[in-house]
Amino acid sequence: MAISPEHQIYSELFSDSPDMAVEFLRGLGARIPEYERSEITSCDLGHVDPVERRSDVAIMLRGRGPTDPFDRLMGIVVEVQRDEKARKRFTWPEYVAALRARHECPVTLLVICPKQSVADWYAAPIELGHPGLVLRPLVIGPKDIPVVTDPGTVSASPTLGVLSAAAHGTKKTDVLEALHTGLDAIDPEDAAKYIGYSLHLLAGTDGQKALEALMMANTFDYHSPWVDSLRAEGEAKALLRVLARRGIEVPGEARERILRCTDEETLDTWLDRSVTATTMDELFAE
Known part of the structure; x- marks a missing residue:
């Protein structure tokens, strides 16, 4: 099954910042050992069916242990879920067990859900069948994400x-x-x-x-294809509004030329000319 862009973005955020997963786990009451560093480890659980047997993000916390100053202290499986899938109640215990067996350390499951209703659904304990053996996913929904205003x-x-x-x-x-x-x-x-x-x-x-x-306020002091195209689109629309206010007819071909233009200097020139130009030829004059 193809991974959605939204799913991939959430996974990338935790791959970029493994310690963020730790802070969420602490907020949920998980016991976290004192560690020196966090790192992304392999998500492949060793099956020939990687789509069904691969966690989204796997994190390893390392620190001083009995034999190594950077011993494996704790693993974290991070899963992103956008909708309810009963199948996950069977695969998640396997993810936890596989990472635990591979690295011989405790492993915790953290589930990230963009929708609160989905988060509430996944928070139910998973009974594994063996007496007393229950996996209780630690789940983050929108209500668990802080409102960051600083x-x-x-x-x-x-x-x-x-x-x-x-x-x-x-x-x-x-x-x-x-x-x-x-x-x-x-x-x-x-x-x-x-x-x-x-x-x-x-x-x-x-x-x-x-x-x-x-972003259109031009307060961001950096350029990227995304931002530059957005600014260009805004200038193009502003130019068309000025021409409409002045009663200047903009044929379809000219409108397309304006909207397709991504060069800010050219758009600035056209915008300046739009104040006095009376025809599209004057606007586009070389």
Whole structure:
């Protein structure tokens, strides 16, 4: 089964920031050992059927143990679930057992659900059949994701900022403002990636429109294909509005030329000319 872009984005966020999974587990009451570092480990559980037998993200916590200063202390299986699938109640125990057997350390299951109703459904304990053997998934839904309104928090943990925006950005614009401002302080390429993730997770919502409006304000001091195309689209639409207000007819071919243009300098020139031009020929003059 093909993995959706939304599913992949959530997985990438936890791959980028394994310690974020640890903080969520602590918030859910899980006992976490004192560790020196966290790292992504193999998700392949050794079956010939990788689609059905591969966790989304597998994390290993390492620290001082009896024989090694970076011993394997604890594994974390992170699963992203967008809808209810009864089959997961059978495969998740296998994920936990396989990672535990491979690394000979305790393993915890963390499930991330973009919808609260799905999170509530997955929180039910999984009875394995053997007396007393029960797996209780630790599940994160939107209500468990903090409302991040501090740009400094976003700068320190961009992945948490994206999760907060996806969970709360449709109703809380201060979350989007914090994301927008906080990402301006990190590496431009990373900022572009996380803005792209956020816009995709907010697709079709008022949150997407609000975040786009913030980006169009030209306060982001970086460029990416996504952001540049968005700004160009905004300038093109503004240009068409000016021409319409001035009563200048814009034939279909000219409209398409304006909307297809992605060069900001050219669009700026056309926008300046639109104030005095009386024909499209004057607007497009070389």
